[in-house]
Amino acid sequence: MSELWDTIKLLSDATRARILLILSDEELSVAELQAVMNMGQSRISSHLSLLRQGDLVVDRKEGKKTFYSIQKNFSVAKTNLIHSILNALKSDPDVSEDRANLKRILEQRKQATEAYFNSVAGRLGKHYCPGRSWEAIGHFLLYLTPKLRIADLGAGEGLIAQLLARGAKTVTCIDNAPKMIEFGKELSEKNGLTNLDYQLGDIEAVPLKDGSVDLALLSQALHHADHPQRAVEEAYRILDNKGRIIIIDLLEHEFEKARDLYADVWLGFSQNKLYQMLKTAGFKQIEINVVSKEKDPPHFQTLLASAIKR
Numbered sequence: 216m217s218e219l220w221d222t223i224k225l226l227s228d229a230t231r232a233r234i235l236l237i238l239s240d241e242e243l244s245v246a247e248l249q250a251v252m253n254m255g256q257s258r259i260s261s262h263l264s265l266l267r268q269g270d271l272v273v274d275r276k277e278g279k280k281t282f283y284s285i286q287k288n289f290s291v292a293k294t295n296l297i298h299s300i301l302n303a304l305k306s307d308p309d310v311s312e313d314r315a316n317l318k319r320i321l322e323q324r325k326q327a328t329e330a331y332f333n334s335v336a337g338r339l340g341k342h343y344c345p346g347r348s349w350e351a352i353g354h355f356l357l358y359l360t361p362k363l364r365i366a367d368l369g370a371g372e373g374l375i376a377q378l379l380a381r382g383a384k385t386v387t388c389i390d391n392a393p394k395m396i397e398f399g400k401e402l403s404e405k406n407g408l409t410n411l412d413y414q415l416g417d418i419e420a421v422p423l424k425d426g427s428v429d430l431a432l433l434s435q436a437l438h439h440a441d442h443p444q445r446a447v448e449e450a451y452r453i454l455d456n457k458g459r460i461i462i463i464d465l466l467e468h469e470f471e472k473a474r475d476l477y478a479d480v481w482l483g484f485s486q487n488k489l490y491q492m493l494k495t496a497g498f499k500q501i502e503i504n505v506v507s508k509e510k511d512p513p514h515f516q517t518l519l520a521s522a523i524k525r
């Protein structure tokens with residue numbers, strides 16, 4: 216019973232009752248409450264403190280701001296009591312004014328977010344957006360792909376393969392650098408990926424059976440092959456009849472230092488050259504596009520090629 220008397224005592228003050236009524240509609244900061252009620256900060260803070268001690272409101276910190284909202288877990292008797300008091304006040308002129316002010320304040324909140332996005336519209340896609348990363352987008356896209364048998368040819372430690380394995384049926388990484396295979400195996404064990412396998416091998420003589428995969432990926436690997444045509448033909452051989460090849464590689468460039476810096480054998484490929492290689496291997500539905508250009512010199516550009524076996 217004393218809890219109910221305490222509630223009646225607390226809400227016998229008009230300001231506290233108004234605060235609770237406002238907070239029953241929306242969680243607000245002290246500054247927002249000030250704006251809604253046209254009152255000074257110290258007055259509002261002292262009433263809020265009493266309401267919090269009386270367990271009628273709760274607070275939540277967000278950075279430097281504290282937000283207040285009505286407590287949700289009242290006993291049935293206390294809920295009924297609070298509802299009756301607040302309902303009785305709804306036609307009070309101060310309460311009507313609070314409601315109108317609250318609507319305006321909430322509109323202002325929305326407008327602040329809107330103003331920010333209006334100011335960055337057209338630039339958001341290319342600029343930093345907290346939390347958005349290509350890795351996260353990659354994880355999301357994997358939900359949309361069917362369960363495939365994938366061969367990652369020239370996989371390195373398997374940066375892409377580790378990601379693909381989360382959505383694929385199986386992923387087999389082929390690489391001719393023993394250290395890469397060693398690191399990759401360790402990484403896949405650490406990540407508990409049982410459908411990801413590493414095999415030492417050459418992309419020009421892939422140690423996989425004919426027609427055994429649905430997707431053959433050559434990501435930044437083709438320009439390291441002595442005979443890229445052979446690598447494309449090997450991809451064709453290991454693909455199932457409905458299988459697809461994806462090549463991600465550099466567009467032809469003139470940055471000679473890449474041979475020493477990155478052990479590149481070829482300085483990228485022109486779209487025509489890549490098209491001819493795929494066509495010669497027997498691929499159909501060949502599509503090739505430049506999908507990105509680096510901001511910094513030598514402004515490497517990335518080609519994405521896709522084709523199907525039949």
Ligand SMILES: C[S@@+](CC[C@H](N)C(=O)[O-])C[C@H]1O[C@@H](n2cnc3c(N)ncnc32)[C@H](O)[C@@H]1O
Nearest residue numbers: 369370371374390391392417418434435436439
């Ligand atoms: C630039 S890395 C790309 C790694 C990975 N595909 C990626 O996109 O992150 C090239 C990889 O191809 C491998 N590689 C180069 N020539 C190869 C060949 N003939 N057969 C198999 N792997 C090869 C290298 O050992 C290296 O791990």
